[in-house]
Amino acid sequence: MAGVAVSTTINGDNVEYLCQPDETLLDVLRDRLGLTGAKEGCGTGDCGACSIILDDRLVCSCLVLGAEAEGRRVETIEGMAHGDRLHPLQQKFLEHAALQCGVCTPGFLIAAKDLLAKNPDPTEEEIRFGLAGNLCRCTGYDKIVRAVQDAASVMKGA
């Protein structure tokens, strides 16, 4: 199979890579670019652990081909903190202990960031619906929901 040359933007940086035509963007991020924040849970778009933002849309990177990123804008968990300064969502996930094993956490953070960008003041129900595409088998979700609520109020005050 001939490789596909891709030129894209990831977390604000111009990035070029070669990938196979059937290689997912998730595999490109993790195995070619060393961006291992996005996780592979199911690989079929059910668990949300591989969530990224592609041109302002929340998507599962396991359901995107690496070749499709050509000319587009990719945001991953690696772009969420500014240096040592955590994003309010990351800070509140820590404070509320909204994670245990941590595999789902990057996906939840990206999905929550997308949710708050579109709806800065969500109700609890809106948060639960908005994060329904992300599965967590440890926390029971309550702590995650509370962390997102707290982050939303901090971000509104900012």
Next chain:
Amino acid sequence: MRYIRPHSMEDAVGQLAGSPGTAAILAGGSDLLVRMKGGFIEPDLIVDIKSIDGLGEIRETADGFSIGAAVSCALMGESAALKREWPGVVEAAKLIGSKQVQGRCTIVGNLCNASPAADSVPALVAAGARALIIGPGGRRTVAVEAVPTGPGKTSLAKGEIIEAILLDRRAPRSGDAYLRFIPRTEMDIAVVSAGVKLTLDEQGVVKSARVALGAVAPTVLLVEEAAEALIGRKLDEAALERLAKVCSGTCRPIDDKRGTVEFRRKVAGVLAGRAATTAYARAGGK
């Protein structure tokens, strides 16, 4: 395997028609990539249609709407005009998958994946939507219900692509609705589903009706007898009872882990009635 991203429909059709092996069209990829990953399909050629001009747009015309093949369901949910005129269609599209899947999945993909349980299809059939198809022989338009021919199978010929879904402008005193039954609240495959569109006269009497049922036969059913049960009457209890009876009797469901034949028959009637009630209210009926 080759991946190409044509910039014109003609190029896409030419590449698909000229491909010697298996070719797959990629729009949202939420079915295609899962099938590739599962080893169910290994296309020799992947034709990504998202760079074709206009395919990612919802266009409002004098006649109605043209929803391009690359329009994500999330984008449909953001179209105020589409939601106002065809709330049932938009609700159905918005039920497909999670927020992550919504950002990618398309109603054309949902139609061409040809699952009997596809959420958007009964709503589109009820709405009288048409598929604009382009192929080596030129363009043609068919009713949406003519596209799927069985689970995973469509009537599209080699080299043909559905370019857009066409919806008429909503007629006065019309309304549509879509409902499905799933055992949980979010993100599941319809066990039974129903789409209804009604047009009323000035007295609130049903003038025309389209009733479609999903997940109860190899393809979505357009139930003409169900429409007849409603036409010429207000949507009173007797009409709803007849509708439920006809729908339960017409469906040809299977037993599987998601529901039994008996359950699906019963629920088909219940959902058709509830969808009709919503469509009636949206049409201004009292």
